[in-house]
Amino acid sequence: MPKPPVRSGFVTPAGGVKCTRKLVDILNNREIAIALWLLAISIYIFSSSKMAEVRNAFKGVMAALFVRQIMSVLCLMVAYMVIVIYWLSDLGLWNFEQLKNTVFWCVSVGFISLFKLEKIKKDKHFFKHSVMDNLKLLAILQFVVGVYTFTLWVEVLLVPVLALLGAMLAIAETDRKHHQVKVFLEYCLSSFGAVLIVYTLCMLITNFGEFGKEKTAYDFFVPPLLTLCYLPFVFFMLVYSTYEQVFVRLRFSIQSRFHRYAAKLYAFILFNVRLSLLERWSFQVAKANIESHSDLIDTFKYIFKVRYSEKNPKEVPKEQGWSPYKAKEFLVNEGLSTGFYNKSFEEEWLASSPMEEFSDGIIPDNIAYYVEGSEDVAKVLKLKVNVNDASRTHQACEKLEAMAEALSISSLNLPLSKGMKSAISGCNSYSEKVEDKTITLVVEHWPNHKFNGFALKLLISSI
Incomplete structure (x- = not known):
């Protein structure tokens, strides 16, 4: 009687090849071309003696990135998204084929959003725009155009050319003296965009089966769905970071520890998620001299008084000035x-x-x-x-x-x-x-x- 096969904890070569092929199948030719160029550039940077300064700069960036505060936030974000993905998978709205899109989304949207919290704070319509931008006609067009790619060797040639044109355009936009160069580069990129659209239309007519796959539907709605599910986390981090900054400023504005703790408690109760009022109050505290509990209360009264005045502006006689x-x-x-x-x-x-x-x-x-x-x-x-x-x-x-x-x-x-x-x-x-x-x-x-x-x-x- 033949012995049953022995199961090992290690991946066999055949299994590794199969897994690699599955990952390659997930990437399209354009993404493979970008990956090959990034790999080639990385090998050159880390092997060439001429790139010593670049390597040192990269080490500095990585050292700054892997500090405890940043890594804590990134780990929290990853844990949150793992829960979201598990939930979406349980609902049948996510599968393994979306791993590529999920990784790209995490890098291009998830991580970047955490480093733009100050900009997000100033944008009153950020959360609305985050959802609407994914539904715009341009976003849909970009998705459709991205479904079909050229053969791999064409994509490998196009990647450095388009990257160079994009870099040159960015430089030309910094000075009006390069206006003619800017116009020419924009014409080149627009022409390529037109060619890409025509190519996509031809492929839709001759090979609609590629577009009509179930995977295409997942590719379309998963990134916007991830963005929608991510917004509560962004809002939480926005509130947390704002309170952290305000409480740090209170250390220098209020000397008494008791009054400082009271200020934090009152701020959280009175302002909660109204971050603009919270920040306005913190700057008022910095200008005030808090020596007693009544001084502290006066800062809150001031904020709500001016807030009421803004909501109900008084009429000002024309000869005196303006409201x-x-x-x-x-x-x-x-x-x-x-x-x-x-x-x-x-x-x-x-x-x-x-x-x-x-x-x-x-x-x-x-x-x-x-x-x-x-x-x-x-x-x-x-x-x-x-x-x-x-x-x-x-x-x-x-x-x-x-x-x-x-x-x-x-x-x-x-x-x-x-x-x-x-x-x-x-x-x-x-x-x-x-x-x-x-x-x-x-x-x-x-x-x-x-x-x-x-x-x-x-x-x-x-x-």
Whole structure:
């Protein structure tokens, strides 16, 4: 009687080959081509003596990545996604063939999102856009085009060419002097995109069976489904990181340990997941002198008082100025959104937008919008343009004129006068009265500046 085969804990060569073939079958030709190029580049970097500095830099990056705090978050994210995948698999919405898509999704969406929490925090519509972007026509088109690939040798040749074109386009976009090169590169990439679409249409007609597989349906809905399931984790990390930053700032703002613990407890109860109020309160605490429990309570009262004022702005007589909570929204449609209107000094209040860059170059020009006044009345509306290179003066003046026109219409219901437009175009200081307001253009040249830079300030005031 023959002996039964002995089972071993080790994978046999045949089993290893079978597993490798299964993994290769999961990848399409384009992904195999990218993997081959990455492998070749990695071998060169880690074997060439000329790449010693690159290897040292890579070690530094890996050392920074594998710190306890980052690894804890990444492990938590992996554990969460394992639970999600198990749940989806149990529902029949995930299978082993989606391993590739899941790994790509984790690297391109999951990991990257954790390093963009500060940017996500500023984007009020992030969670809505995360879902809607996966349903847009462009996303569907990109998916359909990605179903069919060229033969492997064609993909191997295309990968470095397209990577080079993309890198050159990124460099050309940094300087207006390379505009013609930029146009040519965009034409090349657009032409390739058109060829890819035509090729896909032909393959859909002649080989629809490849597209009509069950796997294709999984490939389409699994990444958006992973994104949808991942959003609660992103929100949790957003709340956790914000509270952590605020509590660290409290160490320097509140000396008393008792008051610090009380502040944390009250903040969690009163603000919970309203992160904008939490951060606004933390900055108020930094400006206050917390010496007693009543001082601490006053900081919370202040936040809810200004919050109520924002929700219910008072009417301000025209001759006095503007409602600050309306004035801070004057240029929202132009891309200049201010932060909160807060007390800056004893009786002075201020709201300001971030510096918005609008030109090319290593040090781009930028523009910002300010609202200044008292607690209930905005008395000065200010636009400031920093021109970091005098060779871009014309572009900067055009930007200021467009923003000033929008501000004048929003605040005065009047367009800019010809005299003010002429002053802006010529970069000449100028002032004029418009009804009960004053519009002033101030030009401030920066002495000894390498590129002869200067600042342009346009003020509309009721003072």
